[in-house]
Amino acid sequence: MDFVGKRFWFFIISLLIIAPGIVFLILAPGLRPGIDFTGGSSMTLRFSDESNINQQEVRDQLTTLGYQEATVQNLGENSFFIRTKELNEEDKDNLVTNMTTSLDEGAENVLQGFDLVSPVVAQETVMNALWAILAAAVGIFIYIWWAFRNVPSPFRYGLAAIVALIHDTIIVIGIFAILGELMQTEVNTMFLIALLTVIGYSVNDTIVVFDRIRENVLIYSNRPFPEIVNLSISETIGRSLNTSFTLVITLIALILFGGATIREFLFVLLIGVVAGTYSSIAIASQVLVSWDQRSIGIPFRNKTIT
Amino acid sequence: MRRNARALITIALLITICAGIVGFQNINIRNFNRGGDTPLGLSLGLDLQGGSHLVYETNLTDPTSGEKQEISREQMQSLSHTIERRINSSGLGEPIIQILGEDRLLVQLPGIKDPGRAKTLIGETARLEFRHRTLNAAPQPVESIKPENIKSITVDELREDGKLLSELDSEDKNSQSQTLTSFPAVIVEFDETGLENFEQLFFNLALSFEKAAAAVAAGDYDSPADQINVTIDGVEELRFTTLANSIRRLEDTPRYGIAFPSDETGMEGIITKEDAEKKLGKSPKIEFAVKKGYLDEEIGLSGDDLKTAYAGQHQASGLPIVNIEFDDRGTRIFGELTTDIYVKQEETGIRDQIAIILDGQELISPRVNAPITAGTAIIEGGDFTMTRVKDLALLLESGRLPVPIELIQERDVDAILGADSLRKSVIAGFIGLALVLIFMTLYYRVPGLVASAALIIYAVIVLAVFKIIPVTLTLSGVAAAILSIGMAVDANILIFERMKDELRGGRTMLSAVNIGFNRAWPAIRDSNVSTLITCAILYWFSDQLGATVVQGFAVTLVIGVGISMFSAIVVSRTIMRVVALSPLSRNINLFIPTGAKNIGNRESV
Helix, strand or coil: CCCCHHHHHHHHHHHHHHHHHHHHHHHCCCCECCCCHHHHEEEECCCCCCCCCHHHHHHHHHCCCCCCCCEEEEECCCEEEEECCCCCCCCHHHHHHHHHHHCCCCCCCCEEEEEEEEEHHHHHHHHHHHHHHHHHHHHHHHHHHHHHCCCCHHHHHHHHHHHHHHHHHHHHHHHHHHHHHCCCCEEEEEHHHHHHHHHHHHHHHHHHHHHHHHHHHHCCCCCCHHHHHHHHHHHHHHHHHHHHHHHHHHHHHHHHHHHHHHHHHHHHHHHHHHHHHHHHHHHHHHHHHHHHHHHHHCCCCHHHCC | CHHHHHHHHHHHHHHHHHHHHHHEEEECCEEEEECCCCCHHHCCHHHHHHHHEEEEEECEECCCCCCCCCCCCHHHHHHHHHHHHHHHHHCCCCCCEEEEEECCEEEEEEEECEEEEEEHHHHHCCCCEEEEEECCCCEEECCCCCHHEEEEEEECCCCCCHHHHHHHHHHHHHHHHHCEEECCCCCCEEEEEHHHHHHHHHHHHHHHHHHHHHHHHHHCCCCCCCEEEEEEEEECEEEEEEHHHHHHECCCCCCCEEEECCCCCCCCCCCCHHHHHHHHHHCEEEEEEEECCCCCEEEEEEEHHHHEEEEECCCCCCCCEEEEEEEEHHHHHHHHHHHHHHHHHHHHHCCCCCEECCCCEEEEEEEEECCCCEEEEEECCCCCCHHHHHHHHHHHHHHHHCCCEEEEEEEEECCCHEEEHHHHHHHHHHHHHHHHHHHHHHHHHHHHHHHHHHHHHHHHHHHHHHCCCCCCECCHHHHHHHHHHHHHHHHHHHHHHHHHHHHHHHHHHHHHHHHHHHHHHHHHHHHHHHHHHHHHHHHHHHHHHHHHHHHHHHHHHHHHHHHHHHHHHHHHHHHHHHHHHHHHHHHHHHHCCCCCCCCCCCHCC
């Protein structure tokens, strides 16, 4: 199969996938930040099995209590995720007691979880997250540069892996911007962890393809580079698809049977695994080829043009 | 072959040990204790067992200038000790307290039912006080019980079970009179107000009696119990002093019996019932006074006046001591206090003490050997150990500078939700693992089966390592563990794809296995190292924040990745070598994946 020849198609497909996400990101509200990023309180209320309360009733009751700005998300199984401004112990108790007596008299153990994040911590979280992602990218770039030191232009491999990584990150963030608009899905610390895991996986997958290129470049040093890349992709595609297939089935099992608490986290991983597999073949390797092709015939000192 | 046999035995041994670790609920070898009543004895995080996760930020400002001050490591430690002590003594369970960065404290309360109360306890600032403890306090008349509150005063024989001999029914008399002793006692009948007030008085006496008994049991004879002074104004004055243990409430009546002392210490001579009745006369009056066993007088010396407190050793004897230093004001008050106590000691022989009280609880009450006017003192004690003096110094420090704290992050998870999440994750994990095993075996055939065995071994080793370290398993940790299964699968897939290439190239089974593993190694190494880099960054990121969720994920993933490399490179390889040498290897079709025969064939290029 000719993968390399179709590289412009791959780039266009990626752009088409990324575009809607970017549109949602740029147009307000973009990503919907959870309390981990803004500060505030959130809680999970679980009403009794026979209560049959809908989201609107919960919302109305919160408005009656003076929490107009509160957001409500239905988690299923009579559970609701409620986000409010920062609540102190007294406010919290009042809210829970009031919601219980007015919506589901006599229910016990309604408050299943409570979170509070002060604005100070929230601001730090955002900064730390940005630094963490940047640090991860730099660390990986340097490692790849070093690991591919025996082939010509090892620098390119590092940079191509980073391009693929950014590609995957943008896809995930874009999809969450869309979900935030459609389903009020919020991003929180768990989302960040998931994003970092996706970065790890994306690079993991890219390295496997690059490893084959590294090997083949040394074996078939007289063949043209695009041909070597194509050969390497052909040789590794079985493994790439099988690995992501096993991960995808594991993740789907977790999403279907695991608790609601980490469902969003797993969903990020699912998107990330698919995007990561695609980008290692369609982005990372193709960036190497494009870069190589345009360098041909250009004097060495101008090699920095990409 | 011999090499394979040796490797196989080592692997089998390792699996047996790991399976044993996972299988036994509790492991106790000398000081090494693991396990508990959780599934497989693994240690569970708050999101799986329920509990509270609280992050506090300290906010230390200079009392004079109002500027924000740097907080020292020692202050953070003493703060953490204070919180730990308060929660432990409240019976709310055992907190896990961790210092985050420079000025933050993470308090985890596993399984707690009432996070509100814990938060109140944590929020209080510690208060340290030095008080003058007088041992020969003057009796204080009890004003709350007035003559009109007393209805009658009589004398009777009071039995130790709170019954009067004169009122026993005959049956009771016969059965028990042999074993229970009785004493002559004054019997006072109260009205409603009087009864209530005397009850309170009796309660305080009894409390002090118990405390003193406990102190004596601990070797401290300097904290005597409170006493009651009884003065009866009858035909002749009857006056005695006694302790809570000689007072009884007469069952179901508004009467109390107070036994006359049975030795010479409480009054002059021993009195009989008849003598007492004679002295009492027709219309006696009674007055009570309480003589405190010791009296703590506030002298305006508090933790604010303490400059520092630290553990040390006595210069001459080398015994552990606590050094304390006061500031100018403290030096002056402490100087006056020690001088007063010393002078009284010289004049009267009564040895007063300095009571050091933290959060209303007595830390220690040392005596005074000499007036101390220089502002530095040492506290020594016969039973002091290095640990004890260190603890004391930390406690003193915690009260010296009460550090205000502010709650900046809270995460409460209900135990039911936690248990639910755990159950679901375990089920999902099993389903996921089963699906992977089925896929691997169907697609890769014999190598797939080998990989499946390696995966199960991998899972057992991971669980064993989690239990031994122990790694606190959180929901995100479970996710990481399952993700690392994916990575373990990946390593195996990489190897089999390489092996397949070599088999196509016409190599023998054994050399295909060996070369396949060697060729796959750089890819496995580099991809896993990149994951480890991400984990290291995650760990750093979470350490900054106290995000234990993130930390759990990173730690779990690192362990998972490490063991997955081991399982693919050592376990799978050894088993594959053995399989390659077995008769199975003659049928090459069992080793080439289904549906992949035309992909990746090097000869086709």
